[in-house]
Amino acid sequence: MITLTDFLIVSVMLFCIGLYMIVSKRNAIQILIGIELILNAAILNLVAFGKHDATNNSGQVFALFAIVLAAATTAVALAIILNVYRKYKTIDPGKINNLRD
């Protein structure tokens, strides 16, 4: 039987890898992948705890909401990245130093 602690440990590992990617990467697309990893760690927690809620399905339903939220975030973030690339010719967040013009 898989215990809840096992799921939480895998989720903590994924969260820390995502955190490392967000802090260290110099590329907006890889930072986005780090954010997706953190979201997936959260979804894994929701699903693992949702196993113990068979009547209301709260964990699974909110995992679905989180997945849809991630899709919306990614679409907007990629549009912003494309715009930033068009303006600065780079997607390194360290080199982008002003918001408009």
Place this chain on the structure above:
Amino acid sequence: MSLVRVLFYFMGFIAVASALYAASTTNLVRSIFVFFVTLFALAGLYVLAMADFVAVTQVVIYVGGILVLILFAFMLSGKETLDVLRQQKGKFFSIGKLPAILLAALFFIVMINVVLKADVNNLSWVKASIANNNTITPNAVMIDNIGVNLMTRYLLPFEAISVLLLMALVGAAHLSRKEAGA
């Protein structure tokens, strides 16, 4: 050790290892493609947590939607994006990444401690749910229950997320349009 446990460790290992590889490689395309593997392994973990519908949604939306979107944006942005990557140091343990590694490691230590000390398997509501037979069993069909709950109990969040999705769609289309008149 049962087969389910072996499968859990196998998929957890694949998920963590591929995420580590995606974090450490300097090749952006390889990083994106390895992220596919992480998402598939996570879908497997969702199945082991008795959430088949969430696993299918994960495969459809993440792998079919988000990753194709990322690849599409990456291919559109031209080959100068790769030059950014080539400039940075190739090693995983370079001195510039030390703060990031330190931050992640400290977070890891703190959160592992919290998880091990919290003793989540003996939470009162988890025990009550096991005692009341409210835990999902492997042969239960949950999809119709999820559908009914989505349309009754969680109708307000459902509507809110649909409005948010529409807003994100319009916003993304507005942001990525061609510059014509400001």
